[in-house]
Amino acid sequence: xxxxxxxxxxxxxxxxxxxxxxxxxxxxxxxxxxxxxxxxxxxxxxxxxxxxxxxxxxxxxxxxxxxxxxxxxxxxxxxxxxxxxxxxxxxxxxxxxxxxxxxxxxxxxxxxxxxxxxxxxxxxxxxxxxxxxxxxxxxxxxxxxxxxxxxxxxxxxxxxxxxxxxxxxxxxxxxxxxxxxxxxxxxxxxxxxxxxxxxxxxxxxxxxxxxxxxxxxxxxxxxxxxxxxxxxxxxxxxxxxxxxxxxxxxxxxxxxxxxxxxxxxxxxxxxxxxxxxxxxxxxxxxxxxxxxxxxxxxxxxxxxxxxxxxxxxxxxxxxxxxxxxxxxxxxxxxxxxxxxxxxxxxxxxxxxxxxxxxxxxxxxxxxxxxxxxxxxxxxxxxxxxxxxxxxxxxxxxxxxxxxxxxxxxxxxxxxxxxxxxxxxxxxxxxxxxxxxxxxxxxxxxxxxxxxxxxxxxxxxxxxxxxxxxxxxxxxxxxxxxxxxxxxxxxxxxxxxxxxxxxxxxxxxxxxxxxxxxxxxxxxxxxxxxxxxxxxxxxxxxxxxxxxxxxx
Amino acid sequence: xxxxxxxxxxxxxxxxxxxxxxxxxxxxxxxxxxxxxxxxxxxxxxxxxxxxxxxxxxxxxxxxxxxxxxxxxxxxxxxxxxxxxxxxxxxxxxxxxxxxxxxxxxxxxxxxxxxxxxxxxxxxxxxxxxxxxxxxxxxxxxxxxxxxxxxxxxxxxxxxxxxxxxxxxxxxxxxxxxxxxxx
Amino acid sequence: xxxxxxxxxxxxxxxxxxxxxxxxxxxxxxxxxxxxxxxxxxxxxxxxxxxxxxxxxxxxxxxxxxxxxxxxxxxxxxxxxxxxxxxxxxxxxxxxxxxxxxxxxxx
Numbered sequence: 001x002x003x004x005x006x007x008x009x010x011x012x013x014x015x016x017x018x019x020x021x022x023x024x025x026x027x028x029x030x031x032x033x034x035x036x037x038x039x040x041x042x043x044x045x046x047x048x049x050x051x052x053x054x055x056x057x058x059x060x061x062x063x064x065x066x067x068x069x070x071x072x073x074x075x076x077x078x079x080x081x082x083x084x085x086x087x088x089x090x091x092x093x094x095x096x097x098x099x100x101x102x103x104x105x106x107x108x109x110x111x112x113x114x115x116x117x118x119x120x121x122x123x124x125x126x127x128x129x130x131x132x133x134x135x136x137x138x139x140x141x142x143x144x145x146x147x148x149x150x151x152x153x154x155x156x157x158x159x160x161x162x163x164x165x166x167x168x169x170x171x172x173x174x175x176x177x178x179x180x181x182x183x184x185x186x187x188x189x190x191x192x193x194x195x196x197x198x199x200x201x202x203x204x205x206x207x208x209x210x211x212x213x214x215x216x217x218x219x220x221x222x223x224x225x226x227x228x229x230x231x232x233x234x235x236x237x238x239x240x241x242x243x244x245x246x247x248x249x250x251x252x253x254x255x256x257x258x259x260x261x262x263x264x265x266x267x268x269x270x271x272x273x274x275x276x277x278x279x280x281x282x283x284x285x286x287x288x289x290x291x292x293x294x295x296x297x298x299x300x301x302x303x304x305x306x307x308x309x310x311x312x313x314x315x316x317x318x319x320x321x322x323x324x325x326x327x328x329x330x331x332x333x334x335x336x337x338x339x340x341x342x343x344x345x346x347x348x349x350x351x352x353x354x355x356x357x358x359x360x361x362x363x364x365x366x367x368x369x370x371x372x373x374x375x376x377x378x379x380x381x382x383x384x385x386x387x388x389x390x391x392x393x394x395x396x397x398x399x400x401x402x403x404x405x406x407x408x409x410x411x412x413x414x415x416x417x418x419x420x421x422x423x424x425x426x427x428x429x430x431x432x433x434x435x436x437x438x439x440x441x442x443x444x445x446x447x448x449x450x451x452x453x454x455x456x457x458x459x460x461x462x463x464x465x466x467x468x469x470x471x472x473x474x475x476x477x478x479x480x481x482x483x484x485x486x487x488x489x490x491x492x493x494x495x496x497x498x499x500x501x502x503x504x505x506x507x508x509x510x511x512x513x514x515x516x517x518x519x520x521x522x523x524x525x526x527x528x529x530x531x532x533x534x535x536x537x538x539x540x541x542x543x544x545x546x547x548x549x550x551x
Numbered sequence: 552x553x554x555x556x557x558x559x560x561x562x563x564x565x566x567x568x569x570x571x572x573x574x575x576x577x578x579x580x581x582x583x584x585x586x587x588x589x590x591x592x593x594x595x596x597x598x599x600x601x602x603x604x605x606x607x608x609x610x611x612x613x614x615x616x617x618x619x620x621x622x623x624x625x626x627x628x629x630x631x632x633x634x635x636x637x638x639x640x641x642x643x644x645x646x647x648x649x650x651x652x653x654x655x656x657x658x659x660x661x662x663x664x665x666x667x668x669x670x671x672x673x674x675x676x677x678x679x680x681x682x683x684x685x686x687x688x689x690x691x692x693x694x695x696x697x698x699x700x701x702x703x704x705x706x707x708x709x710x711x712x713x714x715x716x717x718x719x720x721x722x723x724x725x726x727x728x729x730x731x732x733x734x
Numbered sequence: 735x736x737x738x739x740x741x742x743x744x745x746x747x748x749x750x751x752x753x754x755x756x757x758x759x760x761x762x763x764x765x766x767x768x769x770x771x772x773x774x775x776x777x778x779x780x781x782x783x784x785x786x787x788x789x790x791x792x793x794x795x796x797x798x799x800x801x802x803x804x805x806x807x808x809x810x811x812x813x814x815x816x817x818x819x820x821x822x823x824x825x826x827x828x829x830x831x832x833x834x835x836x837x838x839x840x841x
Contacts, residue, residue: 007712011695018692022662027746029789038632039662047793049816050827052748080826095826097747121632151697151712157669158641158701161634238638239610273646278699285713288720347822418812419820427815429822479810 001062001370002147002292004112011154012109015116019043020102027099042122042160044115045101048422054093054101055118056108057125060132060146060170061089061373065364068371070111072356078104083356085341085349087413087464088167089127089373090118094420116154121162123153123234128170129177130374133293134336134382136328139189139197142172144290145226148282152227159234163241164249166234167206179375179491181205181214182467184251185233188493192220199226203233203263204255207461211497212252215260217267227282232271236263296368296383301333305386318393320442321404326389329382337367337381337392338374340403340411344440345433348414349377358399366392375464376413376452378406408445409453409518410436413464417457417474418481424457426474426481431455431510438511439518448518451531454489467491469532470517471498472510483510487517487543488535501540502548513547520546554654555675557706558687563676565602565623575599581625584609587617595620602654607635611642618649623674628657637670644671645700661689668703669696737770739763739799739806740778741816742791750816750828751791753781759791762833763817764805769796807837814839 004012019039026036040046044055056071063071071091075083078100079093086092096104108114118125126149133141149168153159159166169183180186186202198220205214221229237251240258255263312319327336339359342348351359363371363381366388372380384392396402405411412435415421417428432455439445455472456463465471471486482504489498505513518531520543525534535543554563567581568574574590577598587594587603594601602623605614614624624643626636636655643649654674655667661681668690677686696702696709740753751759752766760766769775775796782794798809808814818834819827828834 005716007695007715011693011697011712014693014695021692027789032787033745033792035660035662047743047748049812050748050750050819051743095748099746121634154697155666155693156698157666157696158637158698159634160666161632161637161663235638235641239635243633243635281699281713281717284717288716418815419822424812427821429820433822481811 001064002059002143002289008112008151009109012112012114012116015043015114015155016102016105016109019105023098023102038120038161040098041120042117043101043105044118045098046119046422048094048416049418049420049424051095052098052101053420054096054104054115055086056091056093056113056115057118058090058113058373059150060126060128060143061130061375062132062143063371063373064111065360065369065371067111067113068356068360068363070107070113072353072360074104074107075356076353082350082352084347084416085351085373085377085379087375087377087415087462088118088125089130089375090125091373092416094416119165120160121164121166122160123149123156123162123166123168126150126153126168126170127178127183127375129173130372130378130380131177131327131336131382132172132372133295134329134331134334135173135175135177136330137175138173138330139191140172141293142170142187142189143293144286145187145199145223146170147289147292148227148286149230151285152230158231159238162234162238163243164246164251166237166251168230174493176491176493176495179464179467179495181493181495182207182211182464182491183214185230186214187226190220196222198222201229201233204252204260205495206250206252207464207466208250209247209459209461210250210252210256211461211466212256213495213497214252215255215263217260217264223286224279224283225276228274228276228279229267229271232267232274235274236266236270240266295331298331298334299385301331301385301387303332303386305333305389307387308389311390315390317397317402317404318390320446321393321402322389324404324408324446325402325406333386335384335386335389337384337389338406339379339381339396339401340406341378341401342405342411342432342436343400343403344410344436346436347429348412348432351379355399355401358395358401362392362395376411378411404442405445407450407452408442409439409448409451410442410445411452412436413452413454413468415456415458415463417455417463421457421462423460424474425459425476426457426483427507428455428457428463428472428474431472431474431483431507434507434511435514438515448522449530452490453514464491465489466497467495468498469535470514475504477504481507483507485510485513485517485547487540488532490532499540502544516546517543552676552678555677555683555686556673558683558690560683561674565600567604579622581623584614587621591617591620602652604656605639607633607639611639611647614643615647618647618651621649621651623652623654624649625654625656625676626672628655628659628663631658631660631663637666640667640671641701661685664689665691665693665709668706669698669701669709671703673703673705735768735770735801736798736809737768737801738775738778738796739766739768739808740782740794740796741766741813742785742794745789745792753778757781761828763799763808763828763835764833766799766806768799768801768806802837805835805837807835811839811841814841 171178182205188200202214367381368383414428414432418424454468456465467489486498579600581602600622656676754760818829
């Protein structure tokens with residue numbers, strides 16, 4: 001993975017020094033809160049319900065073992081012994097003191113990490129496929145481009161005061177695991193007719209109160225033109241995005257109001273006028289970066305591992321976990337291990353210091369020192385030999401982390417909700433916990449099959465409820481928490497926005513409502529038809545009937 | 552309000568003319584865009600420097616026909632979080648090759664100074680809240696930048712990381728070569 | 735009796751605080767000053783704007799609360815959670831330090 005050189009180190013160090021000075025000026029009163037707020041936000045510092053929150057960037061979701069250990073140390077020393085992995089592949093700390101934050105940022109810098117631009121109206125941390133570089137279906141590893149984008153977007157002089165936040169997601173595989181269609185800019189790698197890999201540029205996707213699927217701005221762009229092209233998109237947005245209304249300030253609204261055709265015209269005009277003067281520098285830099293993402297030295301292995309097959313025969317729990325949580329790897333004899341952070345009754349995405357340290361140890365021993373964070377708030381060990389799977393599972397199992405529910409009902413996304421978040425209108429985590437208890441039986445989850453349940457505690461949709469097969473949105477109704485259910489969302493290459501089923505439910509009613517939806521699906525599904533396929537075939541009516549007809 | 556230029560406070564000799572103020576016989580004047588369009592010929596003949604105060608919701612390309620008589624373009628930040636003028640300055644420098652001064656006015660604060668300079672601003676109309684040292688410190692707190700071609704033309708400029716790396720790798724190649732050669 | 739309480743977050747550590755009768759910012763809701771008259775609430779607003787411009791606290795605002803015996807119970811669940819701590823982590827926040835209050839976040 002990428003390693004900082006002297007310049008990257010100096011850049012981050014200067015930034016933390018600058019922030020230390022800004023914190024000092026805030027504490028002394030030289031900076032007002034209004035002036036300090038955008039500065040602290042650009043360094044990942046929010047003020048939440050109970051305390052400050054620090055959001056640390058995990059660039060494109062990739063971490064090394066020492067980085068994970070440092071995150072664990074920070075949780076222990078500066079927080080309350082845990083962290084929360086987010087739908088943006090980042091980690092958040094819920095209790096840090098402002099006066100300690102410059103030290104925390106120094107500790108992050110020690111391991112080549114930072115919190116730059118994890119908030120504010122700037123280009124946020126770039127996200128990608130959690131299986132980048134190892135997925136069997138991938139065209140190319142998207143992480144070199146992601147790292148180039150990380151550097152390019154860091155303290156961009158022109159794009160640090162945009163109308164609103166700006167999120168870029170990248171995928172190098174035909175199967176979109178990075179939800180590129182619901183980002184401000186999505187980059188999806190394709191080959192053109194000549195077999196050359198390039199980028200489809202999508203823009204204007206997003207969730208929040210006005211969910212939209214992105215439009216394609218360019219079907220295929222040669223890689224060398226990517227940065228100048230993105231600069232053109234960003235400039236059109238910076239100049240013309242609405243600034244009169246925070247809720248209409250995202251690029252999706254601009255594109256919606258201009259129309260995709262006119263937006264495309266303006267981007268192409270800007271792109272043509274600006275030209276591509278620095279393309280050679282950028283190509284050289286990309287080549288330099290790409291060298292860091294060379295795959296580890298794979299052993300020459302048979303794809304079938306006898307040890308693995310025997311272990312599966314000998315242990316049913318392990319076999320289930322291997323079937324559900326282990327994914328196909330591009331190298332023979334290797335596997336991708338997905339660690340679910342969704343135990344029954346747990347808090348989705350939370351990990352304790354001990355758990356982080358355990359995963360760091362396992363990655364060191366079995367996965368080339370690498371860990372990934374997924375946008376579904378889980379962790380990945382990307383380079384595990386099949387013959388080591390049983391050992392990895394055993395260690396995880398001892399720590400309660402061998403939860404075999406990946407991609408199934410128990411693998412619920414939940415934002416922090418009103419238990420932590422200052423913007424939330426309802427709690428999310430208790431709903432996830434109630435559902436997880438109701439469907440604790442894994443056999444039942446496997447019978448239901450692939451299913452995503454995502455929960456957001458407010459209309460900002462950090463819990464990605466719009467793109468869940470079953471989405472749950474918490475709202476405030478006269479001081480009481482209320483939950484709307486949507487069906488039919490998806491964030492993959494056939495992305496769709498879920499539709500509201502009908503009147504909402506109180507928190508206590510939600511698990512039963514979910515059960516009725518599931519039972520309806522089971523009753524009407526075709527052979528090997530998934531929940532989403534069934535919904536797309538029959539529409540909302542049978543589900544509405546099950547939920548509301550008898551009421 | 553004072554003008555900040557090359558890290559120092561400079562005297563402001565510019566006269567801001569409203570739409571109907573009589574053009575003085577000589578001296579440096581700032582006019583609005585409407586007047587620039589209306590009085591272009593008269594301004595062209597004026598004995599003194601000409602600047603335009605250009606709103607941040609107008610397209611820079613509309614200025615193209617008038618740039619030949621402009622010594623300065625004044626762009627504005629109504630609030631420091633409204634970043635449109637960064638793009639306007641960038642376009643003026645990069646796409647319209649404007650070589651005169653670009654002045655930032657409005658809510659100009661030290662913490663944004665470095666970004667402004669990189670986008671092409673070189674004069675700043677500021678209030679008296681911060682001293683020259685604070686401005687200088689803000690301008691130089693970051694000595695590196697990743698973005699290509701965003702460097703200020705005058706005064707302190709951060710080093711361009713991507714180009715530095717290239718120079719460094721050439722040096723590396725040279726030293727590797729020499730090592731092999733002298734061995 | 736319903737009234738209003740002035741709350742904020744402390745600038746240096748971010749923790750939730752409430753204005754008490756001595757004009758100080760207290761960590762426990764039970765120590766807060768419940769403003770029950772228009773004149774007090776007007777005074778709160780003056781304190782809020784002065785405090786918001788200072789360095790001790792930030793994000794200063796009023797919320798509705800009710801007196802219940804020795805303690806004050808916020809009208810809205812959000813403020814109850816803020817005064818207690820996360821409902822999903824009873825081991826954290828003011829509730830864990832014994833300064834949360836005897837009321838239930840869920841009302």
